[in-house]
Amino acid sequence: MRYLRIILLALLSLTGANAVAQYTPPPVTVSTEVIRNEKGEFFVHKVEMRQTLFSIAKAYNADVNQITADNPLLRGGxxxxxxxLIRKAGAPAQEENRPSESEQKKEIKYTQHVVRWYETIESIALKYKITAEELVALNKLTDSELRPREILLIPDGKGDNSVPSDNNPAGNERGLFSKSVANNHVVSLILPFNARNYEANPGTNNYLDFYQGFLIAANDAKEKGMNLRLKVIDNKEYQNSSLIASSGRIDGSGLVIGPVFADEISGLLDYTREKAIPLISPMDPSSDKFVEGNPQFLQVSVPVEIQQEALISSILPDSHVALFCEEGTQNSEQVNITRSILNSKGIQYTFYSYALLKGRSVHSQLVSKLNRSKENSVIILSNSEAFVSDILRNLNLINTRDGYKITLFGTPRWRNFDNVDIDYYHSMNLHLALQYNVDYSGEDVSRFLSRYRAMFGSEPSPYAFQAYDLGNFFLSSMMKYGEDFIDYIDEEPKTGMLQSSYRFERSKRGSGFINKGVRLIIYRPDYSIETRSFGR
Incomplete structure (x- = not known):
């Protein structure tokens, strides 16, 4: 048996040696394609099957470590x-792989283009004044869909030069922009300072509060080394927003924030789309209609559908769901949206609506829509303080006297009710899905309050908190990623937000971003308020 093992090992050794002897690495042909960037000139080599880093380095007479340093992504294999990219320093070691003299004379120069989210093969070809077919052939593209941050080669001298300003030839490393690019930015802030509510009462201008909150964020950015030029524009000085674009006031901007209202934003869309300038709608939820077909557009306000989806996602599993509303609102947008979400998730529910004048007679009807043996998740879709007060009084009796377990789910406006018993919120664990909520116990909030009071001698309104969050998030992104920050906006950490939650997503290629960040607050029986974030 021992001799048999020895014979088998010997045969395996001979077979392995023979296999190695028969294997011949594929030849590496030196490329005639060359690109230039701030590091120098590089051969552009496209890897073929079974080629190794060592065989490539040998063919180009290059150092393996230098190739790896120039191409950080190679560390992943x-x-x-x-x-x-291989530095054009030494001549190739293998004579047979040298390009002929005629090929050397015809050596082609290339620049690089880093693909952005919204770009297509056709739009890039148009930009560089070449045909789509030439672009596809040159880059050996096999798919009509381009990947964000993909590197394309462009014949030198075609169009403008889109080589990234960072020190990474591959253009895929983030946060490495040179100081001259990363720290010099122009931001235009467009607000209606002269709006009618300000003319009637200068002491309650929400847009002035917004501006002051943004100023604190701008100061923070400058303290971190950002060279920021802030252009503040009063759009009330113009008959329409398209005149702002034609006036030249926002030329050179790397970011435009505002105007406030959707009908004013529409006048800037063509300009910002043509110039590829990110345009932020800071307040108006109805601006989400501009997301389609505007890849540089960002909608900050969270649509009602997203808020309701977050609320319904917090419903207790295996609970009985009941949906109540005021008579006459059964077909309202809010009710229809909620019913659609419940149906799409396959959640069974009971439904009941009643008129406020029915008063105490609705008690038995409400009980008939609940389940005594289960937890009842009760969704109440009403912004009427009188109706909410009445139905909560009835549900509290059903909860305390009849022994039904109830968890409430309401609308954001409930936070501002003055005449609803707050004890009902806590005793029945009220859940609210909000786009804005400030936790005043947080250290960041306390610090912001102190600074705002010191600078402006007043208390910050929700508009000031909102502007600080917006400014802090986007200015930090611009500093970190440079002028292409929008390509990374869906990956940017959402830390340090005072009252907002940001989670920007594109619905599809070629469209803009919608914020899907929602804060869920829960009123607990011990009179505490728990805060959760959807979108972190």
Whole structure:
């Protein structure tokens, strides 16, 4: 048996040696394609099947460590189809792989283009004044869909030069922008300072509060080293917002915030789309209609559908769901949206509506829609303080006297009710899905309050908190990623937000971003208020 093992090992050794002897690495042909950037000139080599980093380095007479340093993504492995940049320093070691003299004379120069979210093969070809077919052939593209941050080669001298300003030839490392690019930014802030509510009562101008909150965020950015030029524009000085674009006031901007209202934003869309300038709608939820077809557009206000979806996602599993509203509102937008979400999630529910004048007679009807043996998740869709007060009084009796377990789900406006017994909120664990909520116990909030009071001698309104969050988030993104910050906006950490939650998503390629960040607050029986974030 021992001799048999020895014989088998010997055969395996001979077979392995023979296999190695028969394997011949595929030849590496030196590329004639060359690009230039701030690091120098590089051969552009497209990796073929079974080629290794060592065989490529040998063919180009290059150092393996230098190739790896110039191509950081190679640390994740080498695969066929990868583009490798090789410094044009020494001549290739293998004479047979040298390009002929005629090929050397015809050596082509290239620049790089980093694909952005909204770009297509056709739009890039148009930008550089080449045909789509030339772009596809040159880059050996096999798919009509481009990947964000994908590197394309462009013949030198075509169109404008889109080589990234960072020190990474591959253009895929983030946060490495040179100081001259990362720290010099122009931001235009467009607000209606002369709006009618301000003319009637200068002491309650919400847009002035917004501006002051943004100023604190701008000061924070400057303290971190950002060279920021802030253009503040009163759009009440113009008959329409398209005149702002034609006036030249926002030329050179890397970011435009505002105007406030949807009908005013529409006048800037063509300009910002043509110039590829990110445009933020800071307040008006109805501006979400501009997301389609405007890849640089960002909608900050959270649509009602997203808020309701977050609220329904917090419903207790295996609970009985009941939906109540005031008679006459059964077909309102809010009710229809909620019923649609429940149906799409396959959640069974009972439904009942009644007129406020029915008063105490509705008690038995409400009980008939609940389940005594289960937890009842009761969704009340009403912004009427009188109706909410009445139905909560009835539900509290059903909860305390009849022994039904009830968890409430309401609308954001309930926070502002003055005449509803707050004890009902806590005793029945009220859940609210909000786009804005400030936790005044937080250290960041306390610090902001102190600074705002010191600078402006007044208390900040929700508009000031909102502007600080917006400014802090977007200015930090601009500092970190440079002028292409919008390509990374869906990956930016959402920390340090005072009253908002941000989670920007595109619905599809070629469209803008919608914020889907929601804060869920829960009133607890011990009179505490728990805060959760959807979208972190």
């Amino acid at each position: 080498l695969k066929a189809g990868d583009i490798v």
